[in-house]
Amino acid sequence: MNVYDFDNTIFRGDSTFGFVGYCYSRRPKSLLNLPRTAWYGLLYILHIVPKLTFKENLYHMFVYIPDMEQLTEQYTEDRMNHIKDWYKEQQKEDDMIISASPAFLIESFCRRLHIKYVLASPVNIHTGRYDGLNCHGKEKVRRLNETYPGTVIDSFYSDSYSDQPLADLSKQAYIVKGDYIQSWR
DSSP: OOOOOOOOBBBBSHHHHHHHHHHHHOOOOGGGGGGHHHHHHHHHEEEHHHHHHHHHHHHGGGGTTTTHHHHHHHHHHHHHGBBOOOHHOOOOOOOOOEEEEEEHHHHHHHHTTOEEEEEEBBBOTTTTTSSOOOTHHHHHHHHHHHHHHTTOOEEEEEOOOHHHHHHHSHHHHEEEEETEEEEEE
């Protein structure tokens, strides 16, 4: 099985921040959340609140969007051209995506790509609240072992060395920078 990070790995850019901008432009009422986002962004930068607190307050904007499911589907349909060609050329039926982005967003992309194995951050699509931990770093490995015990990773691809715990589990690991792929080690 091959395992991939999503943002800046097989997707050109950061799907979550793209989605936030998409929400602001398509559902202007979500802009009411900007002061809250700015405040918690400052607290995060000053190391007063953790990243998860900042993200939940950023995602609080979802309460202003009554048609989140529809908007999510529109966004992913509009952004399918951000899936990198090298991934489409090597995609296999048993590929897995493990991402820190919200599960509802990543799952929407994966349905279109016919990827059935997906682990991502459990964020409530209507409230922006997390229903568990952010799927990042060692948490990715914990979630993999809990959900799919005994998984053998043939090749792992990521744009970030924060994914070292998954790279360590893999037979081969690759770092992705744009469309350039090189050996992790």
